[in-house]
Every structure is written in C-alpha cells, then in structure tokens.
C-alpha cells in the first residue's frame with residue numbers, strides 16, 4: 236500500500252495566499268458592487284518594460300525558424316543570461332564565476348527545492364515572522380525548525396545567539412514581510428555564526444532592488460567569507476515585474492564545501508548542479524532572453540523606473556500610517572509596509588474588518604508567524620491611483 240508523506244499533516248490546511256484569495260473571492264461573490272483594492276500578495280501590476288517585450292518578441296521569432304529554433308537548453312541557464320547576472324553582481328563589487336549562477340523559475344521554487352541537498356536531521360532556523368515557504372517546505376520534509384523572535388524591539392532583525400545551534404539558517408533581507416534590512420555589520424555576525432557552527436545560510440535577496448540606501452548590502456556576498464557559508468536566491472519578479480513571466484537565479488559558490496560522514500569534502504555547487512540536471516529542464520529560452528534584457532544598461536534603467544513608481548506608492552502608504560499615528564516598519568528599502576493593527580486587533584480580525592469595511596485587501600501578520608499576530612502587511616505593488624484610493628479609505632477606519 237502506498238504510504239503518504241504524513242509530514243503534510245503538520246502543515247496548515249492551505250498556503251497563506253491561497254487562504255487570502257479564498258476569503259477575497261467569497262467577499263466579491265457576496266458583494267459584486269464593491270470595488271476591491273488588493274494590497275495583499277506582493278504581486279506586481281506594471282506591464283513588462285519595452286526592452287523586455289522587444290526581446291520576448293525577437294526570441295519568439297527565433298523559435299519560428301529552423302536555423303534559430305531552440306530545444307532543450309542547459310539546465311542551469313544559457314551563458315548569455317548567466318553572464319548578464321555576473322555583470323549585475325559586479326556592480327556591487329561581487330565577483331562570481333558563471334558556473335556559480337543557476338537560472339531558475341523563481342526564488343520561491345529554489346528556496347524550497349534546495350532542501351533536497353540537506354539531510355533530514357538538520358535543524359533549521361527561521362525568523363518569526365517569516366515567508367511561509369521556508370517553514371512549509373521544511374515541514375514537508377519533517378525537519379526540526381526553531382524560531383528566532385523578530386520583534387519591534389530588535390527592529391525585526393534578529394541576531395545570532397551563540398547558545399543556540401542551527402545547521403540551516405534562512406535569512407531574507409530586505410525582509411518579507413517586515414521590510415527590515417540587515418546592515419553589513421549585522422550580516423557579518425550571521426556569516427561569522429555560520430562559519431563557527433559549520434552551518435549554511437540560505438539568503439533570500441528577492442527584494443534587493445528596493446534598497447536605496449547605498450550603505451546597505453544587496454547581496455550577502457558583499458560580506459567577507461560569505462561565499463564559504465551562504466547560498467543566495469534572487470528573482471526578477473520584483474526587480475522587473477516577472478511574477479507571471481517567471482525567472483530567478485540562485486548563486487551557489489564553488490567555495491561552499493562541507494565534510495560528509497566519511498570525512499571527505501563535498502561541493503554544494505556540484506550537488507546543486509546534479510540535482511538541477513536531474514529534476515529541472517531549465518527556464519524557457521524566450522524568458523531567458525527577456526531576463527537578459529533586464530540586466531542591460533537600458534534594462535536596468537527601465538526596471539529602476541518601475542521600482543521608483545512602487546517606491547512612491549510605499550511613501551503614500553507610509554504617510555497614511557504617520558497621519559493615523561500607527562507604528563509601522565519598512566516601506567523605505569522595501570515594497571512592504573508592516574504595521575501594528577489599530578486598537579490591538581488580531582491580524583485576521585483586522586483583515587476581515589478592512590475587507591468588509593473598506594474593501595481593501597492586505598496580508599495578516601499571523602500568516603507569517605506568532606510574532607505577526609498583531610501586525611499587518613500592505614504592499615506597494617498596486618498602481619498609484621488604487622494606492623491613493625485605498626489610503627483614502629484607510630483614513631476612514
């Protein structure tokens with residue numbers, strides 16, 4: 236008889252954003268006349284930039300001719316895109332070898348898929364609140380997960396505790412959901428902790444493009460020795476509006492090596508390559524051409540323009556929080572505004588209250604962990620008009 240993976244019984248019944256979608260759809264069905272504004276899931280609204288569209292069209296044309304048609308590509312991505320990513324990192328003074336770069340369909344998949352490389356008896360450490368994918372994927376595998384408190388007291392940026400041992404540490408900076416960003420000094424503390432404990436850091440930098448403060452690190456590899464202890468995940472979803480187009484990249488340094496039980500050293504880069512060549516057939520050529528356009532000089536300019544529009548929205552939301560005297564975090568080097576629910580409301584209660592009273596959707600902090608119980612997340616990814624309207628309504632509550 237087939238035996239199912241009973242670790243799934245330890246998951247919440249549905250994924251956070253599926254639960255939100257369910258509640259919003261039920262509300263719309265009951266209130267077809269209400270215009271609902273979505274500031275919930277971090278999904279972009281601006282269309283793809285001109286450079287990206289042009290490259291998509293050109294790549295489609297190539298697929299129409301026998302001479303330029305492409306079948307299976309390299310599982311780890313075409314060199315033209317990996318080289319473009321390498322050059323992008325150079326801007327932050329990070330030198331990568333092309334075979335340390337793995338093109339993927341996004342950071343969400345890879346932060347989950349990477350768990351294939353690790354034994355089930357590792358202890359995983361995540362901040363609370365946390366992007367639920369890290370917790371759910373490790374729960375599916377049955378790994379032990381320990382939580383470090385991210386609270387207003389530590390500015391939602393927990394630091395390592397030398398008395399607590401973890402083998403795998405997930406960090407996300409700029410953080411989803413809180414918008415908090417580690418500075419170099421604090422990120423160095425994590426790198427030192429990982430080196431001292433023979434641990435690995437899984438660093439999610441999907442929101443790096445929102446960093447405007449140039450003193451803040453956009454990649455963990457800006458920190459000395461991080462290549463010995465960290466894998467970095469990034470995505471074009473937020474950088475260039477690829478949430479529906481799907482393209483990301485994962486950096487697995489060649490200097491990342493750990494001893495196994497027979498005392499030999501194994502390269503994590505080689506393991507990931509082996510995993511990807513077995514389980515993944517790569518991102519579509521057409522999409523990789525579009526992604527490469529994002530990293531050209533003009534592409535970067537176009538992406539910046541988009542990000543600035545979302546930054547303006549973040550400002551509009553932050554100003555409303557200030558006007559209403561609500562304590563908030565994020566919104567500067569991040570597209571997310573994380574705030575305390577008014578009147579000490581519980582976050583799902585506040586979610587229902589906002590939806591019913593002003594038809595604005597956000598994300599309840601409790602969906603990210605117990606420390607989010609009385610917090611709420613809004614995104615700046617809607618358009619300006621809707622953001623202004625949502626905040627006008629918000630002022631009424």
Ligand code: MLT
Pocket residue numbers: 275276277278343411
């Ligand atoms: C979010 O809203 O937290 C993100 O959009 C989810 C994701 O990137 O998968």
